[in-house]
């Protein structure tokens with residue numbers, strides 16, 4: 001298992017940062033993003049066996065399935081109609097704007113098609129039979145956090161999406177070469193998320209920069225972002241361990 005100590009959390013904020021400085025401090029957290037996790041590095045440099053890629057897809061399915069539940073929890077805490085009108089798009093992105101079968105069936109359906117392209121059946125994915133306890137705990141922690149905190153704090157926790165477009169681009173660039181046994185049509189989830197993540201981040205950053213003003217509040221925002229980075233990191237630790245055990 002790999003260590004990620006979130007070094008920057010030791011440099012505490014003592015004087016309130018300007019808007020630009022605060023945004024830079026949030027973006028600097030990218031050094032702890034799971035893009036740097038050894039399992040992700042192996043995955044995106046073609047070093048995973050087919051069974052390991054499938055283990056990743058099946059476990060990440062649980063995260064995908066949790067995201068709209070998390071977003072519904074955030075929305076339940078939003079008193080403002082204008083904010084809800086923006087936020088509801090996130091739920092529809094995953095659950096689908098269109099019918100179940102069409103091109104606009106949503107991110108969860110796209111992820112199932114990714115699984116099918118990699119040789120996993122719809123039933124295997126949706127039964128969650130391959131999801132390991134560590135991944136379950138990590139994803140459930142995210143949903144529970146969103147239920148319990150002020151909605152602006154939950155919005156802040158979604159800001160790991162600042163770093164997501166690069167990880168999606170890496171997969172699109174490297175998987176067809178390294179994993180030619182996966183039908184490239186199955187990669188459309190990654191393509192679809194690049195513009196959606198940017199839209200989500202525009203909204204999430206506006207809320208976060210408006211809400212967290214004092215040094216103490218800004219430190220809280222950085223700690224929340226670290227908590228979410230840790231969730232993503234823990235998921236890959238658990239997936240890496242599951243792969244190592246399967247290879248034994």
Ligand SMILES: O=C(O)c1cc(C(=O)O)c2c(n1)C(=O)C(=O)c1cc(C(=O)O)[nH]c1-2
Pocket residue numbers: 067107157158159160161162163164167168193232
């Ligand atoms: O593939 C990834 O590495 C990755 C990471 C993240 C993230 O950084 O939280 C999200 C996604 N994908 C994603 O597809 C997605 O829809 C998403 C929503 C959220 C969120 O916190 O609301 N994160 C992410």
